[in-house]
Amino acid sequence: MDPISAIVAALVAGATEAVRPTAAQAVKDAYNAFKALIVRKFAKSSTPIQGVEEKPTSEARQGALKEELTEAGADRDAEVSSALQNLVATLRQHAPQSVAHLTATVSGGLNVQGGTFQGPVSIAGGNTTIQSGGGAVVQAAVSTGGGAFIGRDQVINNITLHSVDQVQDLAAVLKASIGQFASNLEPDALDAMAVVLDEISKLYQLIDSELTRYLSLSFDDPQQVTRDRAVLLSLDGGQISARAREGRGHCEKISRIYRSRLQPWLQARLAPDAMSRVEQAFGVLASSDADMSYAIHLLAQWLSQKASQTLALMDAGDIAGARRMVKDARLDCQSMRQKLASTISTMRDIQAQLLSLAP
Secondary structure, eight states, X not given: OOHHHHHHHHHHHHHHHHTSTTOOHHHHHHHHHHHHHHHHHTOSSSHHHHHHHHOTTOHHHHHHHHHHHHHHTGGGOHHHHHHHHHHHHHHHHHOGGGSTTOOEEEESOEEESSEEEOSOEEEESSOEEXXXXXXXXXXXXXXXTTOOEEOOOOGGGGOXXXXXXXHHHHHHHHHHTHHHHHHTOOHHHHHHHHHHXXXXXXXXXXXXXXXXXXXXXXXXXXXXXXXXXXXXXXHHSSHHHHHHTTHHHHHHHHHHHIIIIIHHHHHTTSOHHHHHHHHHHHHHHHTHHHHHHHHHHHHHHHHHHHHHHHHHHHHTTOHHHHHHHHHHHHHHXXXXXXXXXXXXXXXXXXXXXXXXXXX
């Protein structure tokens, strides 16, 4: 199956399963995240996807969507590949019959910077390589057609929060506009902005705190074995998903405060170009539930797998191996955590500047 057909087939399967009364929340989240990604990056409008949702078995509607995605180059996008594999993996877990027909076929070799392949992979010639900064998991037979397949698992690097870039742009606009805010103070608006910035910080702190729970394990105190095991067991189960779903409430609160208290105030003070950037940033934040849900789902999967493997090493008495696994995970997470920390710090700095303006 060619990549575009695989994308459309996964959308059809996801749309069909997500509306079932018995559909697992994980299926709904993975499908909505994948659909949102496709619309955001490639679709001229959401109409072709809506058409497939309304009539999933319509070959004409599938064809229209395939044509648009082909023209947009969706089959060459690494982020789409990663999201596709996540959706297929989720469907395979909760509704295996819906994706039994899906395979990934690659002609000329494949360069993967991240992805999880949980179905047959056929590579028609060429080599398949995994970059050291990315990673892929193949949990089925791989037919390379004579090429090579090399790499290691670094799934954590696939977790991307698209709103981070928009938030950084929002920060640049706000920093440049501090003088304008100071010359025309409105305490209620400044307070609302401070609350919004605090909510944005909480959004990313939530993810970083879950990573920290695992990455802070050291296994160097025999008296803390019980505590370390409790941490691993909590990460290995479904508790992380329950805790992380709190993030969705932050998105809703940010959107509500912006529309009711901040938008008119900013429109009266910012130039059209700056206001356009602010609108774009808050638009992404307001729709970040799918982005957050997808990132949280991947994070929960990654942490659960790492916790399970680390726990097995502990039970086998291999403390050195457990330490090594956590150390490797720290290296894998370094880039992601630096970006989160930078965003959180920037939000806190701007919040402090705004609060200092208040009378």
